Amino acid sequence: MAFAAAMGVQAAPPHDLDDNGLYAPGELSAIYRHSPLKPLPTVTAGRVTEDTRAARLGQYLFFERRFSANGAVSCATCHVPEKAFADARRVGTGLAAGERNTPGLLNVAFERWYFWDGRADSLWAQALGPIENAKEFGGDRLNTLHLVAEDAPLRRAYELVFGPPPPLGDAERFPRHASPDSAPGSPAARAWSAMSLADRDAANRMYANLGKAIEAYERKLVDGDSAFDRYVAALKSGDRAGQRAYPAAAKRGLKLFVGAAQCELCHSGPSFSDGEFHNIGLPLLAGESADNGRAAGIDIVRASDFNGIGPYSDHPEGRAKDQLSYLPPPESQLGSFKTPNLRNVALTAPYMHDGRFDTLSAVLDFYAKGREASRGQMLLGEREATLDLVPRLSSDQADDLTAFLNTLTGRALPAELTTAPGEP
Numbered sequence: 001m002a003f004a005a006a007m008g009v010q011a012a013p014p015h016d017l018d019d020n021g022l023y024a025p026g027e028l029s030a031i032y033r034h035s036p037l038k039p040l041p042t043v044t045a046g047r048v049t050e051d052t053r054a055a056r057l058g059q060y061l062f063f064e065r066r067f068s069a070n071g072a073v074s075c076a077t078c079h080v081p082e083k084a085f086a087d088a089r090r091v092g093t094g095l096a097a098g099e100r101n102t103p104g105l106l107n108v109a110f111e112r113w114y115f116w117d118g119r120a121d122s123l124w125a126q127a128l129g130p131i132e133n134a135k136e137f138g139g140d141r142l143n144t145l146h147l148v149a150e151d152a153p154l155r156r157a158y159e160l161v162f163g164p165p166p167p168l169g170d171a172e173r174f175p176r177h178a179s180p181d182s183a184p185g186s187p188a189a190r191a192w193s194a195m196s197l198a199d200r201d202a203a204n205r206m207y208a209n210l211g212k213a214i215e216a217y218e219r220k221l222v223d224g225d226s227a228f229d230r231y232v233a234a235l236k237s238g239d240r241a242g243q244r245a246y247p248a249a250a251k252r253g254l255k256l257f258v259g260a261a262q263c264e265l266c267h268s269g270p271s272f273s274d275g276e277f278h279n280i281g282l283p284l285l286a287g288e289s290a291d292n293g294r295a296a297g298i299d300i301v302r303a304s305d306f307n308g309i310g311p312y313s314d315h316p317e318g319r320a321k322d323q324l325s326y327l328p329p330p331e332s333q334l335g336s337f338k339t340p341n342l343r344n345v346a347l348t349a350p351y352m353h354d355g356r357f358d359t360l361s362a363v364l365d366f367y368a369k370g371r372e373a374s375r376g377q378m379l380l381g382e383r384e385a386t387l388d389l390v391p392r393l394s395s396d397q398a399d400d401l402t403a404f405l406n407t408l409t410g411r412a413l414p415a416e417l418t419t420a421p422g423e424p
């Protein structure tokens, strides 16, 4: 310093070092792979996803409560816009409490599989599940279609995007209440069985279209521009001021995340998810019944009429087909759940498929303890080598990782995307 000063050279202050030097080359390229968000995938998307009228209709449907058995439940009951489209509850609760935690929906269109067990392979097919789920809406397929067709503005909005609905006014052919997913032997299940194959197909097509409208809306729930994204941009451009704006603890956490702590083996890419399923060795909680997870999801998605190779898919050939054709044997997936996207994770407590952890610190405590944390009964099946991959972490390291996760919160969405539109 004194020498530099004597030579009349301005020494760079230590805080002006370029952060690129903090990371090993492998860590740096891993960091760059996590940001920015890429264009939305279209592999299994419906053909109306770019249609703004479809998105508006979908947004209207998202907030619509009439489809539920008690007229009080909509998608937004559990996917609350102010809570990053999650609900801050341990498990989702509509007509009754369910079994699993409600995921947030920001950036959801980047997922490859939907639900914790991946039992849907597209966003539009996913949206059809809650309406007929007895614990969520408790609704039924035909009643949903009738409600759309009978409401003049809704019907008009539907027709503009998809053309005329089937002749639902013909009560002989299209009963008021009917669903293949109602309890076996129930009046709605019997009414569905009594419909002709052609009428069931027409009803399914309209039902799938409602899902495709909801998908078009959900594809707009993209944020980005988190403190982490701004940091990566500053790293790439060599912007020192931008690099200094990022907290030191988050930098240490990031280095661990892509390096020694091995988190990015699974939480990889701009969504912080490999789109795959893992059994990370969570112990079975007292009073909790075992959840088969992906093992059951594989069978359901294969059998679904609404999967990517089914009659209502708009791309039955492409990658959706490969995705469904190369699935592992279900029994190898017992107790496996989808790697969750970690963007906005600070906003979506509680955590894990069963909402068992109230805070990010509690999640990190689980990872930090490694195998010790999962001693005792596993949820199910053989855990993978996950907890051998993640090394034991000190509490300082766990805190740094938490500080890093807290920088993944994206920019707020505009109000016109987070509120119920006045009309469809």
Ligand code: HEC
Binding pocket: 062, 073, 074, 075, 076, 077, 078, 079, 091, 092, 093, 094, 095, 098, 100, 101, 102, 103, 104, 105, 108, 111, 113, 114, 115, 116, 117, 123, 126, 127, 128, 130, 131, 135, 136, 137, 214
């Ligand atoms: C009663 C609460 C509740 C309602 C109502 C509800 N959801 Fe969900 N949602 C959940 C829960 C819980 C899960 C996870 C369930 C599982 O994995 O088995 C979920 C999962 C999802 C997912 C998958 C996210 C992912 O990353 O895999 C999407 C998308 C979604 N819901 C959208 C919707 C839409 C659209 C509606 C309305 C048609 C809706 N939800 C209604 C609670 C609810």
Ligand code: HEC
Binding pocket: 257, 261, 262, 263, 264, 265, 266, 267, 277, 278, 279, 280, 282, 336, 337, 338, 339, 340, 341, 342, 345, 348, 350, 351, 352, 353, 354, 360, 363, 367, 386, 389, 390, 401, 405
């Ligand atoms: C082998 C794959 C794998 C590795 C390695 C891994 N995770 Fe996970 N992570 C998962 C899966 C799968 C879940 C969901 C498990 C469940 O609910 O049963 C999860 C859940 C989480 C959650 C809860 C998110 C939510 O929305 O509920 C956080 C936070 C998290 N991981 C952070 C980390 C961190 C930090 C590391 C590194 C220390 C890490 N993970 C390492 C696969 C992995």
